[in-house]
Amino acid sequence: MVEKQRKIIHIDMDAFYASVEQRDHPQLRGQPVVVGGNPDSRGVVATCSYEARRFGIHSAMSCARAYRLCPQAVFVRPRFDAYQRVSQQIREIFFSYTDLVEPLSLDEAYLDVTTNKAKMQSATWVAQNICKEIRQQTHLTASAGVSYNKFLAKIASDVKKPAGLTVVTPEQAESFIEQLPIRRFHGVGRVTEKKMKALGIHTGADLRRHSLVELNKNFGKAGQYYFNIARGIDLRPVVPNRIRKSIGKETTLGEDITDISQMLTIIGDLSQRVGALLERKQTSGMTLTLKVKYADFQTVTRSFSHEKAIETAEDILKIAESLLQKTDAGNRAVRLLGVTVSHLTTDIVAVESQQMDLPFGSLTQIEL
The missing domain is CATH 3.30.1490.100 (DNA polymerase, Y-family, little finger domain)
Incomplete structure (x- = not known):
């Protein structure tokens, strides 16, 4: 089975909630901003600015711990109405290029630009234009990943944050995946990561060395999924207006x-x-x-x-x-x-019934 020659973009806004707060409140620019609960409450961090991240603060951390790490941080309550308005602006930009837009949340989405309204041959050009328009219209930055499937595009968007663009071509996929720490694979949580490391699986290269039989034995039905992504195979389409589960x-x-x-x-x-x-x-x-x-x-x-x-x-x-x-x-x-x-953030992954063990070079060369 040969992967369709698709051009997929994953757009991810940079520190979205915190960036909106810094944009709308100039006094917060350059400050460590934490969006979430009060530091003296049992609330948690929804997100934080890059200035706050330098102190080790991250989403889902308790606000009390965030305060201990950075007492000078500015804690603000979320304004979801404001974030939704900006998100709608961004989606209108997406739809000006393609109708195949799959929002994952307010701040990220997949786009299939194999054919696009701008009639651009290069998905990289499309991603550059989208990020430029987002900056011009919202005064916020986004990072983008470009590849031939959703798995690679999503990982690529996180490589050069903030305001970065990373392209993974079919020719680059094998080396890109081989070097990835296993914790970076979407679908590998902390429990699975621990189990994989106990089996000697630390990187994508380690994962690819394991047969489908071994992966099924150790991870059940998820074994097929891990087998596929280690080989750069992800057949999931970009699904607009998908039903939330x-x-x-x-x-x-x-x-x-x-x-x-x-x-x-x-x-x-x-x-x-x-x-x-x-x-x-x-x-x-x-x-x-x-x-x-x-x-x-x-x-x-x-x-x-x-x-x-x-x-x-x-x-x-x-x-x-x-x-x-x-x-x-x-x-x-x-x-x-x-x-x-x-x-x-994803549809439940449906695994293929047959084994797919294709060389990375089996994809026809396409311009990303």
């Missing part, structure tokens, strides 16, 4: 409880189960929802959306803990708890 777990308690520590233990278990499902499906999500049903059967939900993907049990638990504080749990008895990750 969610992954979640909930449990009805044997008896009503008011003890917060008990609730956190239960939420921790649910987080582990949802995190394992995300890893098994090779996906992540942008929004976490905590569901609480009180003893009188009243149900409430609290949600939090990240700029970057929620993909591990640790991410889920941190956010769920802060959301629990926004309910009456503890003051009121609770009979059910649930956590759900939604706005998934």
Whole structure:
């Protein structure tokens, strides 16, 4: 089976929420900005500026820890209406080049520009023009990855952040993948990374040396996916207006409880189960929802959306803990708890039934 000769772009805005805040509030420019909860709360970091990242701050970190790392940081509450307006501006730019746009979140999307409205032969030119228009119209920067499939385009967009452009041609794919640390592979979470390293898999080159039989034995159905991406094979199309899915777990308690520590233990278990499902499906999500049903059967939900993907049990638990504080749990008895990750960053990966072991050179040369 030969990979279609496609031209795929992945656009990822740079520190999106924080950059919007710095643009709209000039006094924040050049400052370490943290978008999320208050530093004296149990809130978490949604995103932060590059100035804050130099101190080791990152998304899903507790705001209290972020403050300890950088006491001079400026903490601001998210303004999702503002981010959505800018996101719509950016998508209009995308649609001026192609109708095959698959948004992953407010700040990133895949574009299939194999044929495009600008009639440009080079996807690199299209990506350059898009990033230029984004800067001109929104005064924000974006990074872009260009390749012949979604897997490579997404990884490439993260290589030269901020305001970078990386192209991975079919001829470059093998060496590009071979050098990638296994943690950079989308769909390889912390648990899988640990298991892979125990098997001697540290890079893409190590992963490619393992047969499909070995990968299936150790990773089940996901083995085919790992086998394919190690060879630069990703047949997923760019799907416009795709249906959002969610992954979640909930449990009805044997008896009503008011003890917060008990609730956190239960939420921790649910987080582990949802995190394992995300890893098994090779996906992540942008929004976490905590569901609480009180003893009188009243149900409430609290949600939090990240700029970057929620993909591990640790991410889920941190956010769920802060959301629990926004309910009456503890003051009121609770009979059910649930956590759900939604706005998934990928469709659930469907593996091919047959083995595909193509040389990288099997793709006809195309101009990216």
